[in-house]
Amino acid sequence: MTNALTSPPPTPGAVRAPGVPDGHHHFRWMMGIWLVLMAAGEPIIYFVVGPHVPPGTMTSEARGAQFDFYVLLMIALPVILGVWIYLGYAIWTWRASRGGPEPVVGPYSWGHLGAQVGWILSTTAMVLGLFVFGTYELAAAAGAGGGQGPNPLFTPAAHKILPVQVIAQQWLFTYRYPTFGGFETDQLVIPANTEIAFHVTSLDVIHDFWAYQLGVKADANPDYDNIAYTHTTDQLGNFTVRCDELCGIWHGAMYNTGEVMSGPDFTKWAASNEKVLAAATKLLPPFAWTYTPDANGADGGYYPDSRDPYSNVEVYGAQTVKL
Amino acid sequence: MGKRIAVVATLFCIAVGLVIFTAMDYLRSNPPTLNFAAGHKPGQTVDLTLQTVGSIGFGTHPTWVSYLTQAPDGKWEHTTLWDVPAHTMIHVTIFQYDSGSPLRNQFLGHVLGTVGGTMTLNGKTISLVNSNNGNGVAHTFTIPTLGIDVPLWGNSSTANLCGVAPCATKYPHNVITFSFMSPGVGQYPWQCFLPCGLGFLYGNGGPMQSIGYMDGFLKVV
16 A cells, blocks of 8 residues: 555655645545445445345255355455555556656655555454354355265254255266155255255266255265255245266266255155156165265176175275165 | 568467367367268158177277267268257167176166157067166166166177177177157267276276267257
8 A cells, every 4th residue: 555545744855746636635535436336336236236146045055155145245345446446546646647656766655554554454354254254154054055074064953854865977967865765866856945955975986966056066976975955945946957076078968957846746746756666766776875886897886885796895884874 | 580580480380280280180080970860851750770889899999898870871880979850750779789787877777768768678668677687788878968868788798799890680689779859959968877998997987988989979950
């Protein structure tokens, strides 16, 4: 921060540029412009931009992420405007064609202790405040839709949670519903107004389950049950699921569309699938939170936890299925 | 001096251009695309005949598993790229010459997205395959973005299997047929979902990630 805010005491030989008044005058001008733009910009962000900020309001986690984004926008705006206004004002007022001061020597290059301390304190307070805010938002929203591993630190208060297993493989997502007989499908359907626990795992390499409009994003690792919570709101409709971890040739095509249905419609859908797919479900391995791909490499087969009948090489800790 | 700089600059530009051209040519190198859309009239169906082999037997990767496609002139081509007309019934016949194993994900034992949700295996209509029994599944024909999946039943690994493509029907094989309606114009990646890249991590490398072998594009024009 240099002399633009306040004029330093004149020194012998120092020359004030023609038409350049004292620094307090400039500071008042810049503050005035900043206040006017802030008064216009903050309500625009809150009322106009805010509701359209992604990822939307399909779940409480998405709504929380949206809120966090526009809190960040509202806090960033004063800083951005301050920097831009100062830069623009300086370029306009002290440009050489107006006889502006020499930028690198003389009293105009002196620092200003008050401005420097103010800047450091205000930005430090802002960053620390955002740290506290972000931590609270992570805890209050049971992980804010992020994968928390097999032993989540932040868990939802709801007693009734619908578990949905997300199985990634090169290059497809499928889903198992353990509370409906463990049927597996390539359609992700979840009910509105419900706490969902996504149990994300992989049968091969690392993928990433990103249900964009749900505000849910969790890595899919082989032999790892990565849990992400979300609470659907009453908003029905489709959402997009994408793999967000570069995973091979068809990574870009590894996506599908999910749907949030009303509670009764979901129950009907799940019960129907459980019945229709019963024969197919019998051929699947018993439901487990993780599966061990056949260690022989080529050839298929995936097995619950360490029960790979073909493998005497890889042993993984078995987990108990808790519904 | 100026002339010398101009000559050096020109030669430099030519060299850079050649490097870029060579790199792009390599990156864009693909097997040929077979055109099943040429001369197609509305209401006509398209016949697509394929074969799967345990080892291609020629080229840079003779040991890799592969699909082959029969061109409209009847000749077998080592390619997995096809132009087909939009909104047209595609009748697919696959001659499957490879041995089988369990699917990594038995979910893909479903026949999905075909007409009637079925396929025929050696003349028998089937909608679900148990890959953990018998010869298992050799490969799948799957277009995930269209929700199409067809598991291809394997041959016994102790049989005298064909090792050099294109394979003749004197070798042990299964014949799988199914039909599906082509979607609107676009490019739809398809792949095999049985990790059949022997020698690669979890069987998913090599031919499993190579267009012309176990991956390709359905190009709807």
